[in-house]
Amino acid sequence: MKKNVVVGITGGIAAYKGADVVSRLKKQGFEVFVIMTESAQEFINPLTFQSLSQNYVITDMFKEPKTWEVEHISLAKKADLFVIVPATANAIGKIANGIADDMLTTTVMATKAPVLLAPAMNTNMYENPIVQENIKKLKDFGYYFIEPAKGRLACGDVGRGKLPEPEEIVKEASLLLKNEQDLKGKKILITAGPTKEPIDPVRYITNHSSGKMGYAISECAANRGAEVLLISGSTNLETPKGVKKIDVVTTKNMYEEVLKHFSWADVVIKSAAVADYRPAYVQENKIKKKDNDLSITLTRNPDILKELGAKKEHQILVGFAAETQNLLENANDKIKKKNLDFIVANDLTKEGAGFKSDTNIVSIIDKNGSIDHYEKMSKTELAQIILDRVKNLMIQE
Numbered sequence: 007m008k009k010n011v012v013v014g015i016t017g018g019i020a021a022y023k024g025a026d027v028v029s030r031l032k033k034q035g036f037e038v039f040v041i042m043t044e045s046a047q048e049f050i051n052p053l054t055f056q057s058l059s060q061n062y063v064i065t066d067m068f069k070e071p072k073t074w075e076v077e078h079i080s081l082a083k084k085a086d087l088f089v090i091v092p093a094t095a096n097a098i099g100k101i102a103n104g105i106a107d108d109m110l111t112t113t114v115m116a117t118k119a120p121v122l123l124a125p126a127m128n129t130n131m132y133e134n135p136i137v138q139e140n141i142k143k144l145k146d147f148g149y150y151f152i153e154p155a156k157g158r159l160a161c162g163d164v165g166r167g168k169l170p171e172p173e174e175i176v177k178e179a180s181l182l183l184k185n186e187q188d189l190k191g192k193k194i195l196i197t198a199g200p201t202k203e204p205i206d207p208v209r210y211i212t213n214h215s216s217g218k219m220g221y222a223i224s225e226c227a228a229n230r231g232a233e234v235l236l237i238s239g240s241t242n243l244e245t246p247k248g249v250k251k252i253d254v255v256t257t258k259n260m261y262e263e264v265l266k267h268f269s270w271a272d273v274v275i276k277s278a279a280v281a282d283y284r285p286a287y288v289q290e291n292k293i294k295k296k297d298n299d300l301s302i303t304l305t306r307n308p309d310i311l312k313e314l315g316a317k318k319e320h321q322i323l324v325g326f327a328a329e330t331q332n333l334l335e336n337a338n339d340k341i342k343k344k345n346l347d348f349i350v351a352n353d354l355t356k357e358g359a360g361f362k363s364d365t366n367i368v369s370i371i372d373k374n375g376s377i378d379h380y381e382k383m384s385k386t387e388l389a390q391i392i393l394d395r396v397k398n399l400m401i402q403e
Contacts, residue, residue, distance in 0.1 A: 011089060013038060015040060015043065016096070017045020020092040027176060081113050091126075098141060103140070130163075188397055197264060200278070201279075201280045205289065211281055211284070217238060226390055227393055237252045264276075274323050275324040323347055370392075
């Protein structure tokens with residue numbers, strides 16, 4: 007049975023890219039219905055979307071309906087997914103504050119389907135604290151967002167605010183549409199982010215991890231019905247809806263929390279970038295600058311993954327390897343030493359892979375030595391691939 011996608015087009019210069027989004031969704035076999043705001047029609051003609059979607063386009067809340075249905079209620083119920091592209095500051099603000107004064111916002115208010123927004127606007131508008139507060143508010147309510155891209159904007163400014171490529175929007179939409187409750191009843195423990203090892207009350211040792219990969223896995227696992235516990239180092243990311251989070255700072259903190267909850271878990275995915283070493287002694291007061299060099303003695307932190315590998319009974323154990331050289335050799339060595347079911351290995355020297363990026367380029371190696379290579383993709387897409395592998399391992403057991 008075909009799934010239904012309602013695409014909302016709002017009044018931004020990027021409205022023309024919505025035509026490509028609709029075309030791509032149709033080619034993937036989805037039934038597509040389009041709602042255009044009055045402003046959107048100033049940028050692109052409704053006939054374009056009618057031709058691409060093969061359904062009439064709704065443009066006016068008070069226009070005589072073409073069927074006897076109450077259109078906004080009918081579409082709201084029909085939708086398996088709602089996509090708003092581009093999502094202007096105006097549209098985001100209306101939805102965040104419950105304003106339903108046109109067909110698009112009225113239908114969004116009435117739907118129980120997931121809603122994916124693709125913001126596109128001037129950089130200063132996007133960074134405006136009011137817009138950011140509205141985005142946060144909607145995320146807290148369970149709305150999904152795809153981050154705008156960086157680049158040259160229509161106004162001539164350069165920065166974040168460009169609509170992501172239609173291909174990326176359709177990928178995210180497809181992932182949401184294909185989310186099934188296939189992990190319902192499973193307990194998944196995920197670690198994410200960096201750990202920090204204090205040197206003195208002011209300074210610490212850490213790394214460049216943003217936590218984005220672990221948070222993406224957590225969100226996808228929760229969407230697929232799993233009970234998710236996220237143990238996270240310090241990040242600037244919001245806790246995904248439906249995920250229980252425990253905040254930690256040091257590797258020792260993470261070690262204690264992971265060991266405490268290990269027996270609870272069916273699956274452990276260790277995507278955190280923990281510090282392997284910590285200062286042997288933490289100074290009580292701030293170290294003052296002197297004329298001579300400073301040496302800090304480091305001592306080994308506990309190897310969380312290795313200890314889990316030694317203790318595991320029924321659990322599926324997944325590790326990550328971020329390397330700058332000898333990627334496959336080091337990853338294979340890690341699988342054996344730490345008794346992993348499979349490992350996700352990424353080469354940090356490749357553009358679009360690893361820390362801070364919204365994308366990743368990886369090789370996944372299983373305990374039998376089988377290797378699959380994956381080209382650049384969003385971390386959400388990779389998260390689904392990882393969870394699919396976990397699900398397949400559960401079936402084999």
